[in-house]
Amino acid sequence: MELIALHISPALPRECFLTAKDSKPSAFTHNVRNRHGKSRFRFQARKAGFRSWNPNMISRVDLIQQVLERDSFIEDWQELEEEISGVDSSFLYLSEKPDRNMTLLDDYELEELDFSSSANHRSGYVAVLGKPNVGKSTLANQMIGQKLSIVTDKPQTTRHRVLGICSGPEHQMILYDTPGVMKKKMHKLDSMMMKNVRSAALNADCVLVLVDACKVPENIDDVLEEGLGDSKCTLPTLLVLNKKDLIKPGEIAKKLEWYEKFTDVDEVIPVSAKYGHGVDDIKDWILSKLPTGPPYYPKDIVSEHPERFFVAEIIREKIFMQYRNEVPYECQVNVVNYKTRPNAKDFIQVEIVVEKDSQKIILIGKGGKALKILATAARIDIEDFLQKKVFLEIEVKEKENWRQDEGLLKYYGYGGQIRAL
Ligand SMILES: Nc1nc2c(ncn2[C@@H]2O[C@H](COP(=O)(O)OP(=O)(O)OP(=O)(O)O)[C@@H](O)[C@H]2O)c(=O)[nH]1
DSSP states (O other), X not given: OOOOOOBOOTTOOOSOOEEOTTOOOOEEBOOXXXXXXXXXXXXXXXXXXXXXXXXXXXXXXXXXXXXXXXXXXXXXXXXXXXXXXXXXXXXXXXXXXXOXXXXXXXXXXXXXXXXXXXXXXXEEEEEEEESTTSSHHHHHHHHHTSOOSOOOSSSSOOOSOEXXXXXXXXXXXXXXXXXXXXXXXXXXXXXXXXXXXXXHHHHOSEEEEEEETTSOOOOOHHHXXXXXXXXXXXXXXXXXXXXXXXXXXHHHHHHHHHHHHHSOOSEEEEOBTTTTBTHHHHHHHHHHHSOBOOOSSOTTEEEOSOHHHHHHHHHHHHHHHHSOTXXXXXXXXXXXXXXXXXXXXXXXXXXXXXXXXXXXHHHHOGGGHXXXXXXXXXXXXHHHHHTSOEEEXXXXXXXXXXXXXXXHHHHTTTTSEEEOO
C-alpha cells in the first residue's frame, strides 16, 4: 500500500467511495468517530489508480495500523484502535445520514471535499419514489450522469436503495433510487424492500414521485402513504410526469392539468428521463428545496456502495435481459469472493441463488450454454464498469424459499446493510 495518510472526518461516514468514471485519482477518506461523536484523528489516504477504495484490498484495521506506524503525531492511538476493533467492518450501513450539526467542517476538511466555502452552496437528500417501471432508475442515472442503477423493461428490478451523488460547484444532491412502491407484498423480500423505501424517505429533504405519462392519470396517495408514511405532509414533493416522449404534446398538457388539480404536490414537471429532457428543470426544483450548507461527500464521489455491490447488480440486470417470466425475480446474486491481484486479472466469484431445482436447470441451460452466455455478457459490462479486466466465475445454488427467510434476507443486504468484505 502506498498510503500517504488517512483522513478521518465526521462529515464522511462511509467506508468506501466510488468516484466518477474519469475522475482523477482521488483522496479516499475514512471516518472514525470518537466517543464524543467528533473526529479527533485526521489523515488522508491517497492511492493513484483506484476508482474506489475496495475494502478487500485492505481491511479497516490494517489501514489504520499502517497509518499509525507511519504517523507518530497521533497521541491517543490506543483509544482509536479500541474504537475500530469494536466496529464490525464487514458491513456497510446504508440508512445513516450524517447529522447536519456534525458536518461543520474546518478549512482542512473543506479543502479535502474540494469545496470552497460559499454561502449559496446547497446539499441534501432526495428520495425518488414511484410504482414499478415508471423510470426511477433511468432518471437517477441521468441526473448522476453515470449508470448506477440497473434499468430493464421489467417491473421491480430495483431491490436495494441505491444511493447516487450528483455534485456541481454550488450543490450536492444525494439521490436514493428506491424499489418500486407496491401494495401487495408476496414475500418477506417485498416487505423488507418497502421498509428500505421508507427509511430513504426518512432521510430525505425533498421527494420526487414519478408517474408514467402513458398511463391514465391515477391517484398517488398509495405511493406517498407506502413510501413516506407520516412524513408525507411535511416534505416538499415534486410530481415527475415521465416518458413524455411517448405521448403527444396535447395529451401531456391534459395530464399535467389533472395531476395539478387532483394531487397535493408542490409542482408537476413533465420529463423524458430516457432522453434527458426536462431533467435540468427537476434539478432546479430540487435545488430550490435543499438547505444551504457544505457537501456531505467529496465532489468526485458518485456512490458510497462498494464495487462488489455494482458487480452483483450488473449480473442481475443481465439475468433480467436473458431469462423470461418469473426466473429473474427468483434469483439472488451474491459476490462471495472478490480478489484484486496485482499481476493478474481481478478474480470475482459469484453465486446465483434460486429457489427451485427447475430454476437452476433453466439458468444453467443445456451443457451450461445459457450460464456461459450470461457470464460473458456480465463480464463485458463489469470490465467496462471497473475499467479493468476480470476473471468471473458464476455458480448456481438452490436455497428453498430464500425470499421468505428473514435471516438470509438480512445476510443478503435487505436489512439496511450490505456486506463489504
Ligand atoms: N420511452 C421512454 N422510456 C423510458 C423513460 N424512462 C424510463 N423508460 C423505460 O422504462 C423502463 C423502466 O425503467 P426503470 O428506470 O428501470 O424503471 P424503475 O421505475 O426504476 O423500475 P423498478 O425497478 O421496477 O422500480 C425501461 O425500459 C426504461 O428504458 C422515458 O423517459 N421514455
